[in-house]
Amino acid sequence: MSPFVTGLVGTALMFVLIFLKMPISFSMLITGFLGILFLTNVEAALGSVALTLYRCFSDYALTVVPLFVLMGALANVSGISGETFQVAEKWLRRLPGGLAMATIAGCAAFASICGSNIATVATLGSVALPEMKKARYADSLATGSVAAGGTLGFLIPPSIGFVIYALLTEQSVGRLLIAGFFPGLLLAVLWMGSIIVSVRLNPGLAPVSLARVSWKERLYALRNLWAVILIFILVMGGIYLGMVTPTEAGAVGAVGLFLIALSKRRLTFHNFVDSLKETSRVTIMLFLIIAGALIFSYFLSLAQVPTVLLGWIADLEVSRYVILALIIFIYLLLGCIMDAGAMLILTMPIVYPIIRTCGFDPIWFGVICVIMMNAAMITPPVGVAVYVTTGVAKNVPMSTIFRGALPFLIAMVLVSAIVTVFPQVALFLPNFMR
């Protein structure tokens, strides 16, 4: 068997194991190990597994992941997500579908201090959904906006999606995080626009609210945003101005939110321990997938799979945008059945070299990838954000939530198209960085 064929057989074996419900991290690690064993010898195979595990788990660049996740967990404990919704609700309530728009705006604000998103869906949803039910919004719009809004945490910095991408592609974490800012904002605005359009087309979705909100009330509500603004300036301002590294920013943000949660008397020993446990679960699950992917891609490069594939791609007589569209299409498909983070890590060893060969900007492509990760969280049948929403919106069937999230999915594809035609949307800010 030639090395290349071994590589293909290994890849097929990995997918078989994944579909037999072996954890994704184990599948990559084990096929990677077997492949290296087949191509070299026992010592090399065992050595690369043990050493990669150590190197990956002691990689300083990865420190930022648990810190960002912990920020999100602490922000949830301190009840900030409910507050951001209430502020947005005061300002947007009277517009068509105003409460759904407020959900998106609240999620966007919360995403600016939170690196992962899933918990946001639960905490913000538990505040926003009863409000929308009271105002007799359609279930599909109400739950769809909560599920979609929750994915914004991955795009609007700080975001662990960008951290993982940066790690796998050896790009600057800081620049990637900054690059996500405008596309994230654009996505939130487009989502709000699509809510207005769908409510205009089908007024039954959201009855217009007649209750007036005075300007005094609106302005007074803004005071609740201090924590978000403070943490955002500390973390993203610090990174943008080059005052702190992303890891330091994560630590400062986590300490800041720890103190805010303490001052709001929300932090008990019990929920601090819960935050730490959640951080461990999310982070270590990702770390092991990254380690597995590193072992697996070492096997692939031994088998010369990337080299051969890139040779084929280079010989293809098609526009590079056709290849890009194909990659996006594959991501949308994979996103239907896979966890977002796992999807990114699994595909990067093959996709990234292709993207570089085609001459695309790596920072720009990071933004596209993270938007695809967002999409993966709301596409059926496997969509984490939808699952979590089901937990909050009892009595709403999952199919209704998936249907409600569909318009938001279309907007995501649109944003990818806009960012592709106008890469400046993503690259404008990072290009100004020192």
Next chain:
Amino acid sequence: MLSNIRKLVHRITLYAAAVGMFMLVIMMFLTTSDAISRKLFVPIPAAYELNQYMLAVFGLLGIAYVQQTRGHVSIGLLIERMPLRTQFVIGSIITFISVLVFSLVIWWGWVEGIFSMKAGTASDILRIPVFPFKLLVSVGAFLLVLELLLTLIDNIRNALSATSPDKEIEA
């Protein structure tokens, strides 16, 4: 008997993970102090290498805890359409393969750790030896194998008890 062993294993892996979580809290405060003191006075020496070591403790000791909470993501889409017994049989095989490979990792993690100990590799500034942390690969894999063995026993038991056809229909 088995339930006592299960409790013991779960407790050990939780405590191991708790040591790691404690390291995370230290990392958070140490890195913040470093960032502040670097701007105002001088950087805290060795914050970088301390963070690396603490991250290793946090991550490697936590792998088994994540298995305990079934937190390692997997795709059950295809397999959940199969008869219950087939699911458990496949589950047993999959877990058995994992036990085998991670047992090899226990062994080789140990070999690599002892190798570093003999070579005397240490961190740059504080000269903290690397080998105890490399041995954590072995310890982490050992704890993971313990948890996986519990999963394996469950799967085999379920596969055996789901033999009668009516139970499959029930599920």
